[in-house]
Amino acid sequence: MQQEEENLKDPCGEEKEGEEEEDEERKKGSVWCGCICIPVHWFKMLSREMHWSFVFGVIIVYGVSQGLGGGLSGVGTKYYMKDVQKVQPSQAQVYAGITSIPWIVKPLWGLLTDVLPILGYRRRPYFIFAGFIGVISMVLLSLHENLHIMLAILALTASSTGVAIADVTIDACVAQNSITHPSLAADMQSLCAFSSSVGALLGFSIGGIFVHLIGPMGVFGLMTIPSGLLILLGFMLDEPYMPNFAYKQVNQKFVDASKSMWTTLKKDDVWKPCLYMYLSYALSLNIFEGLFYWYTDPKAGPSFSQETVGFIFSIGSVGALLGALLYQYALKDYAFRDLLFWTQLIYALSGMVDLIMVLRLNLKFGIPDYLFVMIVDSVAQMTTRLKWMPMLVLSAKLCPSGIEGTFFALLMSIDNFGVLSSSWGGGLLLHLFKITRTEFHNLWLAILLRNILRITPLCLLFLVPKADPNSSILATSESLDSEVVIETSEMENNIELVSLVNNVDAM
Numbered sequence: 316m317q318q319e320e321e322n323l324k325d326p327c328g329e330e331k332e333g334e335e336e337e338d339e340e341r342k343k344g345s346v347w348c349g350c351i352c353i354p355v356h357w358f359k360m361l362s363r364e365m366h367w368s369f370v371f372g373v374i375i376v377y378g379v380s381q382g383l384g385g386g387l388s389g390v391g392t393k394y395y396m397k398d399v400q401k402v403q404p405s406q407a408q409v410y411a412g413i414t415s416i417p418w419i420v421k422p423l424w425g426l427l428t429d430v431l432p433i434l435g436y437r438r439r440p441y442f443i444f445a446g447f448i449g450v451i452s453m454v455l456l457s458l459h460e461n462l463h464i465m466l467a468i469l470a471l472t473a474s475s476t477g478v479a480i481a482d483v484t485i486d487a488c489v490a491q492n493s494i495t496h497p498s499l500a501a502d503m504q505s506l507c508a509f510s511s512s513v514g515a516l517l518g519f520s521i522g523g524i525f526v527h528l529i530g531p532m533g534v535f536g537l538m539t540i541p542s543g544l545l546i547l548l549g550f551m552l553d554e555p556y557m558p559n560f561a562y563k564q565v566n567q568k569f570v571d572a573s574k575s576m577w578t579t580l581k582k583d584d585v586w587k588p589c590l591y592m593y594l595s596y597a598l599s600l601n602i603f604e605g606l607f608y609w610y611t612d613p614k615a616g617p618s619f620s621q622e623t624v625g626f627i628f629s630i631g632s633v634g635a636l637l638g639a640l641l642y643q644y645a646l647k648d649y650a651f652r653d654l655l656f657w658t659q660l661i662y663a664l665s666g667m668v669d670l671i672m673v674l675r676l677n678l679k680f681g682i683p684d685y686l687f688v689m690i691v692d693s694v695a696q697m698t699t700r701l702k703w704m705p706m707l708v709l710s711a712k713l714c715p716s717g718i719e720g721t722f723f724a725l726l727m728s729i730d731n732f733g734v735l736s737s738s739w740g741g742g743l744l745l746h747l748f749k750i751t752r753t754e755f756h757n758l759w760l761a762i763l764l765r766n767i768l769r770i771t772p773l774c775l776l777f778l779v780p781k782a783d784p785n786s787s788i789l790a791t792s793e794s795l796d797s798e799v800v801i802e803t804s805e806m807e808n809n810i811e812l813v814s815l816v817n818n819v820d821a822m
Contacts, residue, residue: 382514449542523625596733638700
């Protein structure tokens, strides 16, 4: 009977089923092929239109130096301070602020790369200089185990200086290509963001593993590779030679740039939002070093391993990426004041999750530490990015015509100074509450006070204009006079580092 039923089966139906399965396999294959081929063709197109050395430079600076290198050094530095230098959490928090000082003076690096060529080149020598600074500082840290803490901080600050100089220099290259290839401006920003995101994910993912295998000093030794690639980039970058440069005009250009920025900064529509941006960062005290010491403590905390810490940081970078996507596709058209109200409020409330973790309430609900801290860090990074994105757009809208890039770098420096104040204030808070390498009884109080201070910027929102991202904040009549704006005869001399501004406009 069973054999008769099998004989009655329609052979045509079996052929159709086979064809459908083959079609599904072809579709799957085409999807995988598209995922691989489309990015490859995109990279080839960018290399063909703007020279392969530029694409190589963006990948090296954003992907390798800042992304991969930032992830490795971020994990390595924390364990270096904790296990090698054996400093207290409050000290580590203050030292972290010191190493960020080179990013506060970004306008200086930008002006140097624009108005002061070296041996006929505006970009290449600065990449080489940045690479040598990084290599020397990392070699010093990796070879001297008993290095004095002040020398160690000096070396870490020098390494940060190299990364900051390379960042500003590649921004200038992006700006020049955005002017000569305006249709590819969005693609260039996508290349920067993609390289940075992938590099950070990889760096944080393997950072903890390498710290476990070769120690933090070994990680510093690996950090010579990204710095060495910056030197290689300096020799390979395609850049026109500029002989007979008038160096006597450099001083006047610096004076003109300073006058231009000061004239704009005195406007009420500019200094008020700048004050809000600074205070919103400064009042959000950073006590992460205390939390990091607690994370790795075998008695008071969950005693996470190096690999676990690195993986947690990588999950946090995913949260930051999700925050950027959420802003891009759902929140970017809201008015600045309304959006900053909600993002600041969510940012303050999200800090309460740290309090739940430190009080170990998550264990009472059956949520393991490993899972809960990944949620905590991803939520924290996502809310931080949501808070930062509208400020980035607002900063771009405050830039006057003619010096957009330089003035934008100045605004970013104000934000970085707020981050520095936050780090030093957090270190003071950890010290006042007597949170040490082994003492964490008052950590919950520090977190509670931090969260309360995060709410205070809501009272300062009157400093932020009611405008939305699609409207202009500075009136055309308030633009700088042409005599004040820096003018140059050639496009290569343009002082506008507008890559970040284009990034905002592309959104």
